[in-house]
Amino acid sequence: MESQATVLPQISAACQLIWGGAYSTENEIGNIFEQWSQGFIFSDDCKSALIQEKGGPCAVIVPAQAYIIKHLLFDSEVELADVTDEQRQKALEQALQSILVNVSAGTVQIAKLSQQLGSTSSVEFHKHLTLETLNSSEIENHISSWTESWCSNFGVMSFLYSIVLTRGVENIVSDIGIMGDPSLVDNTFGHGNQSLLNLILTGAATPNVFDYTRSIDGMDLVGVTKKNDIGFLTLLEALRYCKVGDFLKCPEYPIWIIGSESHLSLLFSNDRSLCVNENSPFKVARAAFDTFDCEGNGFIPVTDLPNVLEKLDMVSEEDYVEFMKERLDPDSTGIILFPAFIEEFVPGAWEKQDQSLQNKQFVVHHYNGLRQSNFDSKVNYRLGAAAVYLEYNQVMEASTAPTPLLRVLRTKWPTIEIDWQSQPSIS
Template sequence: MDVLHKNIKILWNFKQNISLEILLFFQGLDQINLESDTQDPFIDETYGYGSQNMINLMITGRATTYVWDHDQDVGGLKLKGIEKQSEIGFITIMEYHRYCTVGSFYKNPIHPVWVLASDTHLTVLFSEERRLVSPETKCEQAKRVFKRFDPYGNNFISADKLQDVLNALDLVSEPEYVNIMKKKLDNENLGIILMNAFLDEFFPREESSTPDMFTLIHYNGLPQSNMNGQVQFHIGSAILLESDIKSVCESNSMLTILQTKWPNIEVTWGDNIIPSVN
């Protein structure tokens, strides 16, 4: 009970989090302990920042610690991620800083709504364009499955894992065929298979269902983060550029976060005012 009591004590000090306090009680300590990979408190005692466990609990109903798809085995440890496509999504500036890798379940939620995480704050981004969250294409599914066998995010797998990947995708996985494909995809006999080579072989020229242009709406509930201290919605016109080269501007935290989902995105915001994510 010490962990729950500690969380409740911290929540009491930050009374605006009463909804989380209720959720903790309804979820139950035993279930939360099963889902979490850490004993750290949900709320930082000094600054009131929420942990990733807290964010995941609020978004998905499960207090897991990580944001990748499914569970991952890291050095023999089973680390819990997001178990299925969530109702709303989550993207974070921490991925830009390489502190985490957000999986497809969060980046491609059921509804076109995302929680945006800066270094210190959570805001909300949404769109009326439902094609932004259209069902996974076969190529997107293959990429997600491939990454399950690439726990370190190297964009390649051991050639010995090819049969497992093919089997997980319900593709032909008989040993004779797998050996033929190993030789084709690893023609230099390096013992690895690159993700791009795999996708080009099995899912060539698949067109994306995402529109090139769409409208985004951003909401930041902190008055001090809005013009004239008045909370308001900010509307932006987004375009996905054809170039593979993305612009990098660390002073534009909004764009930095959006590029973790749409690497080639550019957004023109109303009145040329970039909304704050802090």
């Protein structure tokens, strides 16, 4: 088949959004493009685990892996050790279908290569990339043939274009806003950013991980607006660069994408009780407080109290507000601390909070798709025995945990310890 004379305009727009405005379909993108030039490939050493050949495409591969786990463990109730080739292929199809449904508003745009390419030329890739548009209700009838194409070379990248074009370039630019990164893939190291991950998990490419909307200097920043199937935890929270909201910390299923500075991995369990209901009075009050504690400092200016009360649908009349200011800030420091706030409006909340997880033990699995990050370069799940203890002490501070992974997990479970049942220990 001859090369297309011109690249489709939708493809060109998606290219600039994904790789950055400096790149185009007429110029080679280089090493970063090569890093993404793989298909969805399963490991020979673990039948349900996807392989990531090089650094970069984890922002697509790891969410796909998360949905594979969700479909196998919870939809099909299959033991991971007993997965057949047919079951894992079906799980991959269902995973990619779930992601497309997440980002779709009624129609899907499917990007596939019109022919297999013999090189990693980005110019040739974009010339041979074709689009098919159809209703979301038709996905199930076609997902098998699409997935077959996406398992071939360039498949992960073709699926990425399908995600972006299904959501729509203009919609994604609007989701990101003026405060977010202008491109979805870092043009230095090639890893996807938070907007891309949020797009896949939530259907909107917001760059923020907090719940709902926050106002900063008169500007409304949109966060995550609903509970999702898959969760997210990040090292950046342990380092106090951000605070992940309950919608991502408490997903529908006990499956969390784990973010480091430049790579994503996965932690999962089959214990559904780990997904705590985010609508408890404590969590509702905390969400209202956090809306005005934008930097996660644990306090708000006393002048914001009327706004917090209004968010909680509580009395915000002037006399009552002044009375509460005196109770919550008796020393006239000008700030209200979160513990005092929560004890006033949700009495006994600290004692009741997450009691189901105190002194709890459960099994977890960790997945890292990069070959070089696995023992003997064999991509497999690592099994761990986790325990969440009742008593908290300074030794368990997230920022001082002995490994980066434990630092991340302590942003959700402050007293968690994990005994990994194989060596070397996961860092």
